[in-house]
Amino acid sequence: MSQEVNLHEQVGEMTTHEVHHDEHHGHHHKETFITKYVFSQDHKMIAKQFLITGMIWAIIGGLFSVLFRLQLGFPNETFPILEDILGKWAAGGKIQPEFYYALTTMHGTVLVFFVLTAGLSGTFANFLIPLQLGARDMASPFMNMLSYWFFFIASIVMISSLFVQTGPASGGWTVYPPLSALGDASEGSKIGMDLWLIAMALFVVSSLLGGLNYISTILNMRTKGMSMTRMPLTIWALFFTAVLGVLSFPVLLSGFILLLFDRHAGTSFYLSDIFLASTQKALPNEGGSAILYQHLFWFLGHPEVYIIILPTMGLVSDVMSANSRKPIFGYMAMVGSMFAIAVLAFLVWAHHMFVTGLNPFLGAFFVLLTLLIAVPSAIKVFNWLTTLWRGNLRFTPGMLFSIGFVSLFISGGLTGIFLGNSTLDIHLHDTYFVIAHFHIVMGVSAFFGMFAGIYHWFPKMYGRYLNNTLAYIHFWITLVGAYLIFWPMHYQGLAGVPRRYLDFSGWASFNQFDGLNRFISIVTIMVFAVQLLFVFNFIYSIFKGRRVTSQNPWGATTLEWTTPINPGHGNWEGEIPEVHRWAYDYGKDGRDFVPQTEPISPNESPESKH
Amino acid sequence: MAQAVPAEQKWWSGGKSPFNVEYGKLMMWYFLMSDAFTFGAFLISYGTIRFASNSWPDPNEVFQSFPGLGNGLPLMFVSLMTFILIISSVTMVLAVQAGHAMDKKAVVRNLVLTIIGGIAFLSCQAWEWTHLHHEGAWWGSNPFLNADGTKATTNFTNFFFTITGFHGFHVFSGVVINIIMLIMTLNNVFERKGHYLMIEKAGLYWHFVDLVWVFVFTVFYLV
Amino acid sequence: MHQDNNTEITFHHEYDREASRKEVIKITVILSVITLIELALGFWLYLSHQSLGPFMVHLIKGVILILMLAKAFYIVAYFMHLKHELRNMIMTIVVPLLLFVWFIIAFLADGNSYRNLKNTYDPYHKEQSETKVQKTEHGSKETDTKVGH
Numbered sequence: 001m002s003q004e005v006n007l008h009e010q011v012g013e014m015t016t017h018e019v020h021h022d023e024h025h026g027h028h029h030k031e032t033f034i035t036k037y038v039f040s041q042d043h044k045m046i047a048k049q050f051l052i053t054g055m056i057w058a059i060i061g062g063l064f065s066v067l068f069r070l071q072l073g074f075p076n077e078t079f080p081i082l083e084d085i086l087g088k089w090a091a092g093g094k095i096q097p098e099f100y101y102a103l104t105t106m107h108g109t110v111l112v113f114f115v116l117t118a119g120l121s122g123t124f125a126n127f128l129i130p131l132q133l134g135a136r137d138m139a140s141p142f143m144n145m146l147s148y149w150f151f152f153i154a155s156i157v158m159i160s161s162l163f164v165q166t167g168p169a170s171g172g173w174t175v176y177p178p179l180s181a182l183g184d185a186s187e188g189s190k191i192g193m194d195l196w197l198i199a200m201a202l203f204v205v206s207s208l209l210g211g212l213n214y215i216s217t218i219l220n221m222r223t224k225g226m227s228m229t230r231m232p233l234t235i236w237a238l239f240f241t242a243v244l245g246v247l248s249f250p251v252l253l254s255g256f257i258l259l260l261f262d263r264h265a266g267t268s269f270y271l272s273d274i275f276l277a278s279t280q281k282a283l284p285n286e287g288g289s290a291i292l293y294q295h296l297f298w299f300l301g302h303p304e305v306y307i308i309i310l311p312t313m314g315l316v317s318d319v320m321s322a323n324s325r326k327p328i329f330g331y332m333a334m335v336g337s338m339f340a341i342a343v344l345a346f347l348v349w350a351h352h353m354f355v356t357g358l359n360p361f362l363g364a365f366f367v368l369l370t371l372l373i374a375v376p377s378a379i380k381v382f383n384w385l386t387t388l389w390r391g392n393l394r395f396t397p398g399m400l401f402s403i404g405f406v407s408l409f410i411s412g413g414l415t416g417i418f419l420g421n422s423t424l425d426i427h428l429h430d431t432y433f434v435i436a437h438f439h440i441v442m443g444v445s446a447f448f449g450m451f452a453g454i455y456h457w458f459p460k461m462y463g464r465y466l467n468n469t470l471a472y473i474h475f476w477i478t479l480v481g482a483y484l485i486f487w488p489m490h491y492q493g494l495a496g497v498p499r500r501y502l503d504f505s506g507w508a509s510f511n512q513f514d515g516l517n518r519f520i521s522i523v524t525i526m527v528f529a530v531q532l533l534f535v536f537n538f539i540y541s542i543f544k545g546r547r548v549t550s551q552n553p554w555g556a557t558t559l560e561w562t563t564p565i566n567p568g569h570g571n572w573e574g575e576i577p578e579v580h581r582w583a584y585d586y587g588k589d590g591r592d593f594v595p596q597t598e599p600i601s602p603n604e605s606p607e608s609k610h
Numbered sequence: 611m612a613q614a615v616p617a618e619q620k621w622w623s624g625g626k627s628p629f630n631v632e633y634g635k636l637m638m639w640y641f642l643m644s645d646a647f648t649f650g651a652f653l654i655s656y657g658t659i660r661f662a663s664n665s666w667p668d669p670n671e672v673f674q675s676f677p678g679l680g681n682g683l684p685l686m687f688v689s690l691m692t693f694i695l696i697i698s699s700v701t702m703v704l705a706v707q708a709g710h711a712m713d714k715k716a717v718v719r720n721l722v723l724t725i726i727g728g729i730a731f732l733s734c735q736a737w738e739w740t741h742l743h744h745e746g747a748w749w750g751s752n753p754f755l756n757a758d759g760t761k762a763t764t765n766f767t768n769f770f771f772t773i774t775g776f777h778g779f780h781v782f783s784g785v786v787i788n789i790i791m792l793i794m795t796l797n798n799v800f801e802r803k804g805h806y807l808m809i810e811k812a813g814l815y816w817h818f819v820d821l822v823w824v825f826v827f828t829v830f831y832l833v
Numbered sequence: 834m835h836q837d838n839n840t841e842i843t844f845h846h847e848y849d850r851e852a853s854r855k856e857v858i859k860i861t862v863i864l865s866v867i868t869l870i871e872l873a874l875g876f877w878l879y880l881s882h883q884s885l886g887p888f889m890v891h892l893i894k895g896v897i898l899i900l901m902l903a904k905a906f907y908i909v910a911y912f913m914h915l916k917h918e919l920r921n922m923i924m925t926i927v928v929p930l931l932l933f934v935w936f937i938i939a940f941l942a943d944g945n946s947y948r949n950l951k952n953t954y955d956p957y958h959k960e961q962s963e964t965k966v967q968k969t970e971h972g973s974k975e976t977d978t979k980v981g982h
Contacts, residue, residue: 134624139633212640216633224625246644247929254651258772266750267768269655273958287763289662289947292655295940299651346932350939359946362939579624621919629922639926650933654940661944664952664962670879685875692868700861703912707857711850759965817912821905828901832875833894 039149041141042569046148047127048461051454053148053155054119055535060159061110066528068103071095073521075503089167098187100502101170105188106162108173109196113203114158116308116446118151121207121245124311124453125214125238127461131560132232134223134577136570139216143209150206154199161195169196172500174301177270177293181262184279194263197256204249211249214242223559225579229335230596232558232583233328236335237314240342241307248303248346255296262288269293291357298349305442306345309409310338312449313380316402318583319456320384322556323399324391325592327584330383337376344373354422355429363422370420377413381406392587396554397471398456404479405448411483412441415490430500433493436486444482451475451534458538459553463566464545470537474530481527485520492516557595558583638811642818645780649822652776653829656769665756667766669831672747672754677737688831691734692823698727699820702788706813709806714795717806721792724816728785735778739771747771770830777826780819787812860911867900867907874900 040046070079071094078093089099126144130137138144161168170188171179175196183190218239222231258269262285270293271285321328328334350358350366384406393399415437418424428434451474458466497510504510504517552561559579563571577597585594589605621628629636660666670684677687701723708716746753752767791812800806874893882890910916915923952959 140637143637208641208644212637212644215640216636219629220627220633220636222624224623226624227620227622230624243929246640247647247932250644250648251651254648254655257776258652258655261749261768261772265768266764267772268750268764269659269768273955285764287659287663287765289659289944291943291947292658292662292940295658295943296651296655299936347935350943357947357950359943362942362946365939621921629919629925631918631922639922643926643929646930650936654937657937658940658944661941662947662951664948664959668882670875684879685872689868689872693865696861696864696868699908699912700857703857704854707850707853710853755966760962761964761966814913817908820912821908824901824904824908828871828897832871832878832897 039145041137041145043126043130043138043141043144044461044567044569044571046144047123047125049148050119050122050126050151051461053152054115054123055538057110057114057119057155059532059535061107061115062528062531064103064107064110066525067095068100068107069521069524071100071502073518073524075505095502097502098167098170101172101186101500102168102188102192104500105170105172105175106168109158109169109200111443112173112304112308113200114151114155116443116450117207117245117304118203120308120446120450121214121238121241121311122148122151122210123450124234124315124457125210125242127457128232128234128560129214129217129238130221131460131563131567131571132235132558132583133218133221134226134559134572134579135217135221136572136576138213139221140213143213147206147209147213150202150209154202154206157195157202158199161192161199164191164195166190166192168192174294174297175259176297177259177262177290178274181259181270182274182276182283183263184276186278194260197260201253201256204253207245207249211242211245214238215246218242223576223579226559226596229332230579230582232314233317233331233334233338234311234314237310237312237317237338240338241310244303244307244310244342244345248300248307251296252300255293255300258296259293291353294353294356295350298352299346301352302349303345305438306341308446309442309449310341312405312446312453313338315453315456316384316405316449317387318556318558319398319452320387320402321584321586322456322554323394323396323402324387325394325555325586326387326391327586327588328383329386329389330379331582331584333379334383337379340376341373344369344376348373351420351422351425354425360422367420367422371417373420374413374417377409381410381413396455397466397468397475398452400472400475401448401452401455404475405445405452407479408440408445408448408482411487412437412439412445416441427496428493430498431493432489432497432499435499436489436493439489440482440486444478444486448478451478454538456554457560458541458545459548460560460563462542462545463548464541465548465553466541466545467537470533474534474537477530478527481523481530484523485527488516488520552595555593557585557593559596562595562597632807634811635807635814638814642814645818646822649773649776649825652769652773653825656773656829659765659769663763663765665758665760665762667752667754667762668757671757672742672766673738673831675741677741685831687734687738688827691731691738692827694727694731694734695820695823698724698731699817701727702813702816706806706810709800709809712801712806714798714801717795717800717809718792721788721795721809725785725788725792728781728788728816732778732781732785735774735781739774742767742770773826774830777819777822780822784812784816784819787815856911860907863907864904867904871897871900 036042037045040049067082070082079090080093082090082095083093086099089096089102095103126138129135166187168188169175169180169192170186171193175193179185180189180193183193218231218235222228258267261267262269262271266285268285268288270290271283271288272290274283274285275281276283317328317334348366348370350363351370354363354366388403415433419428419434419437455466455471458464492513495510495513497504497513504513548565551563551565554561559577562577564573579596580599581594581596583596585596586592588594621630627633627636673688674684675681675687676683679686701720705717705720705724708714708720742748747767747770749768749771750764752762752764754762754766756762791809794800794808795806800808874897878885878890878893885893915926952962
């Protein structure tokens with residue numbers, strides 16, 4: 001086959017590079033438990049490792065939110081059982097202030113980085129890139145394995161910070177100095193902060209190893225005929241995500257290194273003019289700027305939200321098209337808008353800093369660039385809605401979560417327009433309005449996209465289906481619950497309720513929200529319980545779920561459904577299929593769907609121009 | 611599976627690398643871009659703090675010593691370091707080219723020269739750091755005044771040691787990588803593979819280290 | 834042989850060792866000359882910075898920065914061989930680097946603004962930063978601003 005590749009005129013010689021190790025081909029060498037399940041180099045197994053680690057993290061991170069919602073909803077109650085479990089952190093059955101801050105900090109860190117970055121990209125990039133591109137594995141399976149294990153070590157370090165005497169980092173997930181730079185400033189700025197920084201540095205390494213692999217696999221390892229514009233949108237999304245990660249995480253790493261020096265080497269990169277109340281001392285540090293850290297942090301921090309949301313946009317597009325039995329509307333517009341989002345992601349970071357002392361004139365540019373993001377976002381929403389329009393909808397759980405994703409993305413995206421304006425932001429900054437905005441638009445909706453992906457590709461991962469009844473319960477309670485939790489927070493935020501506060505009981509004007517806070521907390525607990533139901537469904541279905549009996553249960557066009565039901569390492573038993581068309585030939589010429597592998601027949605209507 | 615031969619190569623049609631490079635080289639390039647953002651962030655932070663300061667020490671007052679020749683010689687020693695690095699980059703290119711020609715002897719010779727250049731650079735840096743340290747400069751400690759005679763903050767030395775240290779760490783890793791390449795060459799690993807492409811990737815890394823030095827040299831010693 | 838798809842395929846690059854060697858020599862000379870010009874400008878700044886006006890100082894520094902970019906170009910284009918890669922690959926590397934433009938402008942502009950704000954609203958800071966200190970030999974204790982850890 002390879003000899004058919006057309007040679008360039010002046011080219012006389014071709015070089016082929018062995019990319020994979022011998023054991024990937026055809027018949028299996030004997031695999032031990034260790035090489036198959038632990039130090040596996042099979043992208044599908046690594047994807048499952050990322051997914052399951054991410055799920056464990058999601059449970060931990062979700063539990064944190066339940067704990068601090070207990071405090072916010074029931075500030076006057078005591079829960080003696082908490083003291084039994086948490087000891088001094090919940091002395092007298094009440095969440096202690098330091099612990100409350102640790103909880104919110106770790107909730108953010110865990111969900112943003114460990115669940116929605118590693119758990120999401122790690123799972124679907126690893127699983128889908130080789131399968132949907134027609135590759136036997138990633139470009140470098142070994143680096144792929146390293147990527148997971150760096151993530152694993154980062155997880156261990158982060159977990160261990162929960163168990164140190166002074167507690168984990170507690171300065172908010174953004175760990176702004178000077179609080180995070182000065183060990184004397186708070187309990188959470190002591191060893192917990194160091195562990196946090198080390199864990200995050202390892203995390204950056206993991207993300208870099210993964211990202212480089214995803215990019216070079218997508219560029220170099222596409223099967224014959226799989227031109228870039230024939231790739232499913234999932235792959236495009238994962239491609240842009242990887243690019244964002246590769247270019248922005250290093251800036252965060254630099255910021256962290258400077259922070260570590262400030263903590264331990266007596267430097268003043270971020271420190272100046274500080275009097276520390278806890279020690280009653282003025283510090284000698286001079287000449288630094290805390291705003292510099294914020295710039296460095298948000299140079300990653302903003303692309304990070306697209307690192308979270310872009311993969312789910314891709315997943316949702318594919319799930320939605322397959323379950324509407326219609327081509328995705330505006331394929332090239334989808335690619336173009338993702339590209340636009342990826343570019344703008346790098347240009348808007350300071351809109352997180354409008355009230356930190358940023359130059360207001362400079363801020364005006366950031367407002368403008370920020371509001372530009374509405375354009376590609378709106379294009380995407382429009383295309384999803386028109387994909388659904390007059391489609392032959394199949395309400396599979398994956399499809400429901402995709403529709404839920406679009407709903408949440410619209411609701412959360414609209415409030416982004418409010419917050420992107422620096423003048424409005426003066427009022428709304430650091431209020432519950434912000435919490436409501438980003439939880440809906442990138443937290444919950446990213447989870448919905450992830451769930452859509454899990455429900456849709458679970459049959460490919462494990463050769464079994466997830467239970468549908470549990471899935472429908474999961475969907476409806478999560479969707480309604482998410483709106484019930486976060487919608488009211490907009491009103492709280494507009495009324496000026498600040499975020500990260502432990503207790504509002506001493507604040508007369510906010511007493512009107514006591515009942516609302518209790519309501520939100522109760523819904524939070526219910527939604528959390530339903531997520532545990534999903535975890536049960538997931539584990540149960542791996543072993544006892546209904547078996548998949550056909551190769552292509554959803555009638556999808558993409559390549560992963562041409563592999564055996566339980567593909568081995570190497571994915572395809574025979575030759576890798578060749579691709580002849582784009583990924584969205586649904587309902588064409590009276591046929592339900594045409595797989596990408598089917599050659600264009602002469603009397604077929606012209607390829608839908610994408 | 612007959613296929614019409616297109617008039618010219620369709621690089622993007624799948625089944626081959628669109629850039630006609632193996633994945634390892636692609637990864638190295640994109641890794642270096644990523645690393646460029648790490649260094650970029652450091653240097654831009656340095657610039658930001660400099661812009662945020664009313665005055666800044668004059669590098670010519672600080673870096674003015676040459677081992678064996680004493681003080682009052684600004685720019686001399688760092689020029690030496692710069693030329694060492696440029697020359698080591700040249701020998702690295704020659705090693706890569708020798709690899710293309712499958713000329714093992716030339717690969718070995720040029721790799722050895724590159725390694726020597728790298729070690730020489732690191733030694734120079736060690737001398738300079740020691741010298742500055744003896745003058746009282748370190749992280750969190752800056753004995754030098756601003757150019758206008760006012761008291762300087764410690765951020766001049768903070769950034770100097772952090773960034774040159776990070777660069778030195780890269781040079782060190784580059785030397786280690788080159789030593790590994792040398793050992794692999796001597797063991798005929800690349801002869802057996804039939805190509806020396808691995809050396810090309812090591813070369814990219816080494817040139818990147820040189821590239822970063824161009825920026826560090828300019829912003830710390832010249833402007 | 835179904836494994837064939839499993840390998841990456843690249844085409845042999847045209848390669849002429851003698852031409853490459855000449856190119857290396859040429860680039861080495863260019864880099865050395867640029868460095869020498871930079872050093873000359875550096876010495877000019879050093880020897881006559883009292884007599885040069887602020888405009889000339891900035892001009893010279895600007896020229897040095899442009900020369901720096903020229904050196905970077907020669908290293909990347911020739912030593913790292915980027916100029917001889919396919920155009921599309923060059924684009925994937927050069928285009929993302931454009932992000933540095935806004936990265937640099939925004940950071941430096943805000944650093945500058947921070948200084949202005951501090952000078953405006955923190956008169957003590959301004960006064961301190963204008964107070965000249967006795968100039969002493971390097972390393973002597975009087976100017977040692979060692980910060981406690």
